[in-house]
Amino acid sequence: MCGIVGIYANNPINQTLYDALTVLQHRGQDAAGIMTCHDNRFHLRKDNGLVRDVFHTRHMKSLPGNIGIGHVRYPTAGSSSSAEAQPFYVNSPYGIALAHNGNLTNADTIKDDLFRSELRHINTSSDSEILLNVFAHELHKLGQLDPLPEHFFTAVDKVYKRCQGGYAVIALINGHGLLGFRDPHGIRPLIYGRRQSDSGYEYMFASESVALRALGFEPIRDVLPGEAVLIDSEGRVHSQMCSDTSELTPCIFEFVYFARPDSIIDGISVYKSRLRMGQKLAEKLKREWGEHDIDVVMPIPDSSRPSAMEMANVLGVNYREGFVKNRYIGRTFIMPGQTMRKKSVKQKLNAIELEFKGKNVMLVDDSIVRGTTCSQIIEMAREAGAKKVYFCSAAPAVRFPNVYGIDMPVAQELIAYGRTDEEVASLIGADRLIYQDLPDLIDSVQAGNTNIKTFDCSVFDGKYLTGHVDEAYLNQLAMARNDSAKAVSNESVLDLHNESA
Numbered sequence: 404m405c406g407i408v409g410i411y412a413n414n415p416i417n418q419t420l421y422d423a424l425t426v427l428q429h430r431g432q433d434a435a436g437i438m439t440c441h442d443n444r445f446h447l448r449k450d451n452g453l454v455r456d457v458f459h460t461r462h463m464k465s466l467p468g469n470i471g472i473g474h475v476r477y478p479t480a481g482s483s484s485s486a487e488a489q490p491f492y493v494n495s496p497y498g499i500a501l502a503h504n505g506n507l508t509n510a511d512t513i514k515d516d517l518f519r520s521e522l523r524h525i526n527t528s529s530d531s532e533i534l535l536n537v538f539a540h541e542l543h544k545l546g547q548l549d550p551l552p553e554h555f556f557t558a559v560d561k562v563y564k565r566c567q568g569g570y571a572v573i574a575l576i577n578g579h580g581l582l583g584f585r586d587p588h589g590i591r592p593l594i595y596g597r598r599q600s601d602s603g604y605e606y607m608f609a610s611e612s613v614a615l616r617a618l619g620f621e622p623i624r625d626v627l628p629g630e631a632v633l634i635d636s637e638g639r640v641h642s643q644m645c646s647d648t649s650e651l652t653p654c655i656f657e658f659v660y661f662a663r664p665d666s667i668i669d670g671i672s673v674y675k676s677r678l679r680m681g682q683k684l685a686e687k688l689k690r691e692w693g694e695h696d697i698d699v700v701m702p703i704p705d706s707s708r709p710s711a712m713e714m715a716n717v718l719g720v721n722y723r724e725g726f727v728k729n730r731y732i733g734r735t736f737i738m739p740g741q742t743m744r745k746k747s748v749k750q751k752l753n754a755i756e757l758e759f760k761g762k763n764v765m766l767v768d769d770s771i772v773r774g775t776t777c778s779q780i781i782e783m784a785r786e787a788g789a790k791k792v793y794f795c796s797a798a799p800a801v802r803f804p805n806v807y808g809i810d811m812p813v814a815q816e817l818i819a820y821g822r823t824d825e826e827v828a829s830l831i832g833a834d835r836l837i838y839q840d841l842p843d844l845i846d847s848v849q850a851g852n853t854n855i856k857t858f859d860c861s862v863f864d865g866k867y868l869t870g871h872v873d874e875a876y877l878n879q880l881a882m883a884r885n886d887s888a889k890a891v892s893n894e895s896v897l898d899l900h901n902e903s904a
């Protein structure tokens with residue numbers, strides 16, 4: 404679940420890109436990159452690490468220009484090598500840089516086609532480099548020295564025909580502007596907006612509206628599924644639907660966990676949808692438990708706070724913050740290995756004993772995925788003196804892999820895989836466990852925009868709306884991206900992108 408940003412401005416944009424990436428940091432903590440363009444030359448800085456670690460003053464000074472793109476990475480394909488940090492660059496045609504959020508489900512086939520038929524070499528194992536080369540090839544085929552917007556749209560149409568999966572993309576095209584597009588299902592988010600400057604409007608594309616707002620850009624609208632929006636070199640906006648089979652089916656997990664609560668995605672407030680998740684969960688609890696003996700409702704910071712708050716409210720029970728989060732530890736779920744994730748939960752959360760002593764506590768999390776967080780948290784609650792520890796998840800049980808840009812590639816690594824709710828409860832050590840029902844989760848999100856008829860709920864129901872995701876693909880993905888395979892592929896390599904720090 405990477406974060407992407409692109410800016411067209413009338414003044415240097417290195418600092419604005421940096422600031423936007425810090426706002427999107429929650430979407431990717433592994434690597435960060437910025438590519439700017441000035442006087443027909445690209446300037447790149449990318450490396451592994453958080454935004455604040457990747458860009459020092461000397462890097463910022465060497466990112467000139469009024470147009471550029473940025474990326475924060477959470478790998479879902481390839482390795483964690485700095486060579487696979489983004490943006491990626493290809494020299495022909497025109498010189499194109501690209502930042503991608505999502506995952507291609509037919510990357511291997513396209514890679515083969517690119518080499519055999521189109522004589523293009525892909526030097527990394529990143530699907531984003533493949534996506535860039537497909538776009539570049541299709542654009543090159545049109546043979547235009549002075550391309551018009553329609554040529555870019557034709558190339559995007561071809562990308563839609565060839566690339567399956569979920570993707571939101573921002574491309575920086577030397578001399579021709581910024582191009583944003585979103586896959587025909589709109590699985591991954593992308594929004595654009597503008598702000599007034601002394602010399603006219605400036606434009607920004609971003610994964611989430613919060614990045615626009617934080618930098619003083621007014622959102623115009625979400626990019627539609629199957630649509631491409633071009634901000635040309637003169638700052639004119641062109642847009643076109645490039646796919647004739649598009650339907651908005653956004654990823655519901657953005658609302659559960661990934662996005663910041665202060666973002667609005669496809670017209671839906673993430674914060675409000677989380678409040679509604681809490682409300683629905685409380686209603687389910689009342690229905691199923693009847694009388695209860697819960698003394699306090701507590702969130703597992705950060706993401707579950709709104710749901711826990713509303714749950715406490717509906718149950719008429721005290722809301723208490725029993726865990727304090729170390730603000731210097733990042734999100735644990737998107738960390739690359741299980742050892743690091745496990746260690747970080749303990750460093751990240753600490754119990755305030757007096758909130759637990761002799762109480763029956765209901766711990767609320769937004770989701771239970773591998774079970775790393777809840778198992779440790781329940782243990783901590785008991786150690787802090789809780790009488791009974793109940794646990795609930797504002798999302799249903801995660802039982803299926805994600806193939807669209809969330810790194811949950813292996814069903815067997817999910818704690819609920821092949822287990823009943825009771826079995827999960829006993830494994831994590833909870834006295835009782837309650838999961839949100841899928842229809843309730845969908846209602847909670849859909850209430851924000853009833854025009855959206857379907858959401859990508861694949862991690863909960865195993866339905867992959869883009870098609871072509873079969874048993875064989877899932878098996879192959881599991882082999883390539885299980886935790887031990889990733890540890891091997893992430894061993895250090897010296898690659899083409901090999902600048903000095």
Ligand SMILES: O=P(O)(O)OC[C@H]1O[C@H](OP(=O)(O)OP(=O)(O)O)[C@H](O)[C@@H]1O
Pocket residue numbers: 660703704705706707733734735736737768769770771772773774775776777
């Ligand atoms: O079952 P698991 O595999 O542990 O995954 C689920 C947990 O991971 C996430 O927290 P994270 O620490 O990533 O981020 P947050 O601070 O935004 O809650 C999520 O909010 C759950 O707490």
Ligand SMILES: NC(=O)CC[C@H](N)C(=O)O
Pocket residue numbers: 404405406476477478479480481487503504505506507529530531808809
């Ligand atoms: N999480 C993402 O969006 C990842 C983008 C791309 N698949 C990568 O691994 O770099």
Ligand SMILES: [Mg+2]
Pocket residue numbers: 703704705706707768769776
């Ligand atoms: Mg969490």
